[in-house]
Amino acid sequence: MDRREFLRLGAVGGGAVFISGLYGPALAAAGGEDFYFVQLSDSHWGYKGPANPDAQNTLKQAVERVNALPAPPEFIVFTGDLTHTTDDPAERRRRMAEFKEIVAGLKVKEIHFLPGEHDASLDKGAAYQEFFGPTHYSFDHKGVHFIAIDNVSDPGARIGEAQLAWLKADLATQAQDARIVVITHRPLFDLAPQWDWATRDGAQAIALLMPYANVTVFYGHIHQENHHMSGHIAHHAAKSLIFPLPAPASQEKRTPLPWDDAAPARGLGFREVEAQARTGFQITELPVVKG
Structure with a gap:
């Protein structure tokens, strides 16, 4: 079974497969190759509470689920909230060390990490950088520029302002038809500002990205699948x-959905993203527990 057939069957089983904003002809013209990666997000390692009694x-x-995929991804991106927030700096570092030890079991050559506010907002990313490196960066993979x-x-x-200036300079190295993928934690647009589901200067980042024809953003933070166009x-x-x-914004507070003993993994999952040289991005949503 090849990758495309696997993705198609995964969609029949409940995942969503569709084409994103990365246009295949441009990728093919640049000599890009097919590849796929996995996005994981918001594990909140260290959380204890009724929203997930099985948090450990x-x-x-x-x-285990990612390692059991028919073919390993070329890399993994983890879009923030690796750990659950704590006021204790020593506990924060302990959680990060435990998280890093667990994900070291992933059978993949590269993992690209991003902080979430639970990891970084209380110390401006100091502990995060000790364990995972820079909080913003860019890299290239088979004709796609990741930011x-x-x-x-x-x-x-x-x-x-400093990071926006860095973003502007990084984008200046790219052609107007470059294939660009942005990974971040919070949404860059105003999804639900009253719930902290926004970035206060996200519009400035979007304005910098807008001149580029082929841009796709993958983010976390909101603990659910959501799709939006700017x-x-x-x-x-x-x-x-x-x-x-x-x-x-469906209710007054963003309280977690109740735990369901009959379906403990309901609403939890990760995604595969395949960059195809001819058709663009195919996205497949997968549950944490296969079934």
């Missing part, structure tokens, strides 16, 4: 690995 096992189940944006280390939910820029939110949250 969910991340480990996700690792990691940090919109969480600033406790005011801003990217900040002009031609596609934004895709990932499910969580700890507990789902309600639909944007």
Whole structure:
């Protein structure tokens, strides 16, 4: 069974497969190759509470699930909230060390990490950087330019002038038809600002990205699948690995959805993203527990 057939069958089984804003002809013209990666998000390692009584096992189940995929991804992106927030700096580092030890079991050559506000907002990313390196960076993979944006280390939910200047300079190295993927934690657009589901200067980042024809954004934070367009820029939110949250602004508070003993993994999951040289991005949503 080849990759495309596997993805098609995965969609029949309940995942969503569709084409994103990365246009295949441009990728093919640049000599790009097919590849696929996995997005994981919001494991909140260290969480204890009724929203997930099995919190000690969910991340480990996700690792097992990814390792059991028919073909290993070329890399994994983890879009923030690796650990659950704590006021104790020593406990924060202990959780990060435990998280890093668990995900070291992933059978993949590369993992690209991003902080979430639970990891970074209380110390401006100091502990995160000790364990995982820079909070923003870029890299290239088979004709696609990936940009990691940090919109969480600033406790005011801003990217900040310095990082926006860095983003502008990084984009200046790319052609107008470059294939660009942005990975970040919070949404760059105003999804539900009253729930902290926004980035205060996200519009400035989108404005910098707008001149580029082929941009796709993958983010976390909202603990559910969500799809949004800013002009031609596609934004895709990932499910969580700890507990789902309600639909944007559907109630007064963003309290986690109740735990269901009959379906403990309901609303939890991760995604595969295949960059295809001829057709663009295919996205497949997968549950944490196969079944």
